[in-house]
Amino acid sequence: xxxxxxxxxxSGGLGVACFHLAKELNKxxxxxxxxxxxxxxxxxxxxxxxxxxxxKKFSGYLERRYFIDPKLYDLxxxxxxxxxxxxxxxxxxxxxxxxxxxxxxxxxxxxxxxxSFLHIHSTEIxxxxxxxxxxxxxxxxxxxxxxxxxxxxxxLTREVLIKIYHIxxxxxxxxxxxxxxxxxxxxxxxxLLNLKKEGWQIVLFVGRLTLQKGPDYLLRAIPLVKKFxxxxxxxxxxxxxxxxxxxxxxxxxxxxxxxxxTNFLREEKLYGIYSLADLLVVPSVADPFGLxxxxxxxxxxPVIVSKTTGVGYYLNNMMRxxxxxxREMANKIIGILKYQKMRNLYLxxxxxxxxxxxxxxKTAEKLINLYQKCLQ
Amino acid sequence: MPSIVFYFKVHQPExxxxxxxxDIGENPHYFDDERxxxxxxxxxxxxxxxxxxxxxxxxxxxxxxxxxSFGATxxxxxxxxxxxxxIIELFKKLNQTGCVEFVGETYYHSLSSLYSIKDFQxxxxxxxxxxxxxxxxxxxVFANTELIYFDDLTxxxxxxxxxxxxxxxxxxxxxxxxxxxxxxxxxxxxxILLRNYKLSDDISFRFSARWWEEWPLTADKxxxxxxxxxxxxxxINLFIDFETFGEHQWEETGIFEFLKSLPFExxxxxxxxFALPSxxxxxxxxRGIFSSKKPITWADTERDLTAWLGNEMQKECAEILxxxxxxxxxxxxxxxxxxxxxxHFYYMCTKWFxxxxxxxxxxxxxNPYDAYLNFRNALExxxxxxxxxxxxxxxx
Numbered sequence: 001x002x003x004x005x006x007x008x009x010x011s012g013g014l015g016v017a018c019f020h021l022a023k024e025l026n027k028x029x030x031x032x033x034x035x036x037x038x039x040x041x042x043x044x045x046x047x048x049x050x051x052x053x054x055x056k057k058f059s060g061y062l063e064r065r066y067f068i069d070p071k072l073y074d075l076x077x078x079x080x081x082x083x084x085x086x087x088x089x090x091x092x093x094x095x096x097x098x099x100x101x102x103x104x105x106x107x108x109x110x111x112x113x114x115x116s117f118l119h120i121h122s123t124e125i126x127x128x129x130x131x132x133x134x135x136x137x138x139x140x141x142x143x144x145x146x147x148x149x150x151x152x153x154x155x156l157t158r159e160v161l162i163k164i165y166h167i168x169x170x171x172x173x174x175x176x177x178x179x180x181x182x183x184x185x186x187x188x189x190x191x192l193l194n195l196k197k198e199g200w201q202i203v204l205f206v207g208r209l210t211l212q213k214g215p216d217y218l219l220r221a222i223p224l225v226k227k228f229x230x231x232x233x234x235x236x237x238x239x240x241x242x243x244x245x246x247x248x249x250x251x252x253x254x255x256x257x258x259x260x261x262t263n264f265l266r267e268e269k270l271y272g273i274y275s276l277a278d279l280l281v282v283p284s285v286a287d288p289f290g291l292x293x294x295x296x297x298x299x300x301x302p303v304i305v306s307k308t309t310g311v312g313y314y315l316n317n318m319m320r321x322x323x324x325x326x327r328e329m330a331n332k333i334i335g336i337l338k339y340q341k342m343r344n345l346y347l348x349x350x351x352x353x354x355x356x357x358x359x360x361x362k363t364a365e366k367l368i369n370l371y372q373k374c375l376q
Numbered sequence: 377m378p379s380i381v382f383y384f385k386v387h388q389p390e391x392x393x394x395x396x397x398x399d400i401g402e403n404p405h406y407f408d409d410e411r412x413x414x415x416x417x418x419x420x421x422x423x424x425x426x427x428x429x430x431x432x433x434x435x436x437x438x439x440x441x442x443x444x445s446f447g448a449t450x451x452x453x454x455x456x457x458x459x460x461x462x463i464i465e466l467f468k469k470l471n472q473t474g475c476v477e478f479v480g481e482t483y484y485h486s487l488s489s490l491y492s493i494k495d496f497q498x499x500x501x502x503x504x505x506x507x508x509x510x511x512x513x514x515x516x517v518f519a520n521t522e523l524i525y526f527d528d529l530t531x532x533x534x535x536x537x538x539x540x541x542x543x544x545x546x547x548x549x550x551x552x553x554x555x556x557x558x559x560x561x562x563x564x565x566x567x568i569l570l571r572n573y574k575l576s577d578d579i580s581f582r583f584s585a586r587w588w589e590e591w592p593l594t595a596d597k598x599x600x601x602x603x604x605x606x607x608x609x610x611x612i613n614l615f616i617d618f619e620t621f622g623e624h625q626w627e628e629t630g631i632f633e634f635l636k637s638l639p640f641e642x643x644x645x646x647x648x649x650f651a652l653p654s655x656x657x658x659x660x661x662x663r664g665i666f667s668s669k670k671p672i673t674w675a676d677t678e679r680d681l682t683a684w685l686g687n688e689m690q691k692e693c694a695e696i697l698x699x700x701x702x703x704x705x706x707x708x709x710x711x712x713x714x715x716x717x718x719x720h721f722y723y724m725c726t727k728w729f730x731x732x733x734x735x736x737x738x739x740x741x742x743n744p745y746d747a748y749l750n751f752r753n754a755l756e757x758x759x760x761x762x763x764x765x766x767x768x769x770x771x772x
Contacts, residue, residue, distance in 0.1 A: 228397060317726070319745050331396035335749040338397070341688045342752070346745045349726055 001025075001033045002083070002096040002104050006048070008266070009039050013291045014121050017153075017177050018097060022046050024178070024364035029371075032087065036079050051082035076100045076139070080107030090114070093371050097121060099136060102143025109148075115374050118147035119175070123160050126286040129211045141165055149374060151175040151367075153289035154310030173370055176314060178360030179294045186299075187268035192235075192276045200231045201337050204277040204301070206270070206292045207284070209240030214283035214306065214323045219246055222255040224330035229337055232258060237273060239264040274299035279336050279343075283323050284309045293318075297354050302347040304332050314357055317350040378556065378609050379651035379659065380602060380642060381569065383519065383542060384618040386424075386448040387485050388416055388455060389719035391740050395754045404761065406754045407714065408740075413459050415738060420460050423622035428466045430632060434639050435475045442639040443475040443650040446618070447519045447542075450483030450503045451717060453510070464510065471511045477652040478507045480515035480538060486716035487684060489520055489529055490671060491698040499713065500536050517542065517653040521718050523571065523615070523674040524681070527667055530565035538566065540657045542615060544674040545570035549666065556609025558657060559666035567657045568666045571615040571674055575601065580616040584629035595634050599641035599648070606647045610660045615674065676727075684721040689748040694721065696755055703762045715751075715758065723747035 001022055005015040022033050026046035035041075038050040052075075080103060094116040096105035102118060109116040124132040124140055144150060144165050150172045152158045158174050161167045192202065203225075207213035215236055225232055236246070236259065243261065250259045265273065274280075280296035282305040289310040296303040305312040306323035319336075321328040336343045393408035434442045448467070456463045470476045482488060483503040488496040500518070507515050518538040520529070525543035533541055545555030555570035578598065582588045590597070605612055617624065625631040642648045651659070675683045685691055697715055704712045724744045741747040 224398070316743065317745075318743070320742060327396065327398065331398065331753075332749065334397045335753070339749070339752055341692050342745055342748050345688050345726065 001031060002079070002094065002101040002108070003033050003035055004097060004100055006033075006035065006039065006041055006044065009041070013289075014097060016291065017121060019044075020178060020180055020360040021364060021367070024360045025367065028364060028368055032091070034083050034087070036075050036082070049083075049086055051079055051086060072100075073135075077103050080104035080111075083108065084111065092375065093117065095119060096147075099124065099140045099143065102139060102147070106143055106146045109146075115148045116146075117149045117151055117370075117374075118144060120144075120150055120152040120157055120161065120288075122153075122286075122288045123157060123165070125160055125164055126157065126288055127210075127212050129285050131211075147171075149173060149370070151370075153177050155313055156286070156308065156310050157288040175363060175367060175370070176310075176358065177289050177291065178363035179291065179298070179354070179358040180360060181298055181355055183298065184271050185268055186271035186275045188272045188276060189269070192273065195233060196276060198231075200233050201229065201279075202277045203232060203234045203333060203337075204237065204273060204280045204296070205234065205283070206237045206274075206280065206295070207282070208238050209236065209242040209246060211242065212285055212287070213238070213240075214285045215242060215246055216249065217283045217285075217323050217326055217329065218281055219249055219255070219259070220253065221326040221330040221333065222250075222258055223253050224327065225333050226255060226258055228334050230258075232333075232337065233260060234258055235260045235262060235273060235277065237262045237265050237270060271299065274301065277301050279304070279333060281329070281333065282306060282309050282311075283329060285323050287311075294354055294358060297347070297351045300347065300351070302336055302343055303350065304329075304336065311354075315350060315353055317346065317353045319346070377647050377649060378602070378605050379611050379649055379656050381611055381613045381651055381653055381656055382444040383479060383613065383615040383653065384444060384446050385519075385616070386446055386452055386618040388412070388419065388452050389485065389717045390451060390455065390714050391415070392720065392750055392754055395750050395757075397753055397756075400753055400757045401760050403757070406711065406757075411740060412455060416455055416459055419619060419623055420463060422627070423619050424460075424463050425466070426627075426632065427618065427621040427635070428463070428470060430635060432466070432470055432473070434636070435470070435473045438639050438643060440473060440475050441643055441650060443477075443652050443655075445477040445479050445517075445653050447479045447481050449481050449485045450499075450506050451485060451714065453506060468511065471513070475652075477517070477654055478511055478513050478515060479542065479653060480504055480507070480518040480536075482521050484713045484717050485521050485719070486713065487521060487524070487681075487694065487718050487721065488698075488716060489524055489532075490681070490685075491694060492701055493532060495698075495701060495713070495716075497532065497536060500533075504537070516540070517569070517657070518566075519543075519615075522684070524671050525568075525668060525673075526671045527561055527563070527669055530561040530563060534565040540567040540569060540653060542569045542613070542653065543571070543666075544672055544679050545573055545613070546668070546672050546679045547573075549668055549672070553664060554609055556605055556612055557663035558611060558660045559664050560662045562665055562667045567662060569611065569613050569653055569656070570666065571613050573674070575612060576614050576616050579614065579634075580620040580624065583620075583625045583631060583634070592630070593634065595637040595641040598634075598638065599645060602642060602648055603645045610663075611651075611656045682727055683725050684718050687724070687726050687744075689726075689744070689752075690721045690724045693724070693748065693751055693755060696759075700759065700762060705762060708758075708762060711758065715755065720747070720751050724751070 003018045006019050007015045023045050025031050033048045036051050090112050094105050097119045098121050105116050124136045205218050209215050250256045280301050280303045282293050284306050287309040293303045293311045304319045307320045312318045312320045390407045392406050481503050482499040504515050507513050517540045518533050519542040523543045555572045559568040672679050723739050723741050724747045726744045
């Protein structure tokens, strides 16, 4: 499996997804996971090899603005060769993740002559709201076409692959992510605890502050919510290029006192905020899968999502809105905060349904079935 | 010689428009005329118009031997009057054949029998007057919303001038007994006609089901099943949604062909006839007692109220709605009653929802929570409107 990052050295959901998938696969098949650089990872329950000796210094692709770090570009294209230098056993299957492992997968596929799978967690089109960075878009087009099979994580991404990348339908198989339904230790913030004691309700946004995740739409819904429920705090967890603009916008809207930006948080602190929130809103413009809604349910808070969030596709018990429809978003936020009986029933039913539909062992089994089909 | 009793439930609710929290106190219009007309246009085109005409033809061709009864709600007639008066004319034309009976209902297809006896009585009488006015018929047989029945209801229904009630032939109440006889309640207030759920569902539910070993169902085959009851049954009650014809079962499934030949297949067999509910209760004696203390309905496999009042959201809305009864001024009574229509509660049903099941039919909502939110917002507004400071509101 050709990977890119693993927790805790990850910048988003990709590393987490890779970790759990690899862990479950490793119980059933012989798996080797590759990383492009050396990370001080210990206690990983599967075999990891590092394709180079240098330690990760730059921050990965997620922080890019107007140019790709040339070092990153270099690494993407030399990744395959570097793997060969440390690993020469012929695998049965190659499985890469997203565009940055595309060249490596393609290179190794030609070298070993084995079937290749490319797991598509998100496409450049979706990450940028249809305003792709040209080089990455080119790489995606080229290497998506070269892979034998594509595994998008949702039907939404599947559509994009067919319509925009012109990938033939028969080589696409949707493979929804699983989820680890365990509550981790949480660090409860005293500040938020006090707010709750004073009668504030907390609405949560978790995700990068970028166009793709739609934080600005949620921000614009706040004045409407505030009119009904003045004691509502909106907590934005995440960092990203929109941050300065969002701060400015919150003043323009006159809701600065109802908004808290926490920056990027991980683990205990993030879990702590989840445990204290009353509602999680996912207003993504495009989110192929999105683990955040499931994390919210895991910490027992109700979740509402935009219609363009992948999870909403799979769960019937999920309230959805158009990301641009801030009035409807506000209507649902107020409704859930106001009508407790609905809130409780909604949370209960959506959590049960999600637990039944998303588990990593299910995903791994589905994937192994696909492997077997393709090897025949 | 078994009599076959057809009862067609004819109903369309007045659905709510998209009503947000921001409309509370601002917008006194709850009902979505545009959407309701849209659904009605469609159902008239696909079902009411062709089916009623077909039934008229069949009555003519069988020289009045084909007979059917209708349970048409007042709220449906209200909408037909506004948008499709020609369908009311069709009903009138059918009525003139003398082969059609109109069964009593709650005017607004409401759950009032469970919450307010007073309003239940008023709604039933409203409907009774409507039937009298439109068709000059005195309704003698009653069918409650969704065939809700419980023993305590019979005295009330009797006092409203009815002689019989229709309900579901619930197998665990009947046990070894057959639904194909006339029953009565323990107090002997009303005669009871029980729905033969097997044969009714064969038409309404399984007609086009390819997994069914009896598919395709022909009129000949069905008449043979009916004939098989000869000697061990007196009435075979086929109570089905009228929308079965052309809507639940599309025209392409052959449902109209089935209906077209069924009367002839039935009448070919000497021992079968069609009859109206008010005829069979005169013709046959009471053969036993049917009793249920708890409300039963014709819904789902549970035959209970859980499709309308199964979860907390539904119960809460019903409780709030009926708690307002004493405060509702006369000029808001109609709105209050339109909010009582059972369909609003049906849309909030979470039973089997994760499996993406059947309750989606004609449902304007994406999920039960949206349905609740919409209804609840309208209800909050309604609460404001009936408060003493209503004048402030009306000025808006």
